[in-house]
Amino acid sequence: MPTRKLLYRRRFLNRPRHHTGAHVIARVELVQYKKSPWYVDSSLRLADCYRVIELDFEIRNKTDVKNALHKAKLLRDLLDDFTKSLEDAVEQWENKR
Known part of the structure; x- marks a missing residue:
């Protein structure tokens, strides 16, 4: 499965020594599965210690x-x-x- 990674960023949200685990991950990729057309597979993940949400931005x-x-x-x-x-x-x- 060919994949072109256009963006991958992971950043911690809190300053040092101010709670742990809070982060954001932004990911954008162009993907082709076997012979199907290319599509955009992207997501934005937000985590604040114990809570995590992930938003999908898939484009077909x-x-x-x-x-x-x-x-x-x-x-x-x-x-x-x-x-x-x-x-x-x-x-x-x-x-x-």
């Missing part, structure tokens, strides 16, 4: 392309908004201390 046709890109962009935008709100909350928290 044009409908899958739209859905996978929509899902990835929505997550990106939501994470940007979350980060900005968290920064604002920290600033307000520091001002009230």
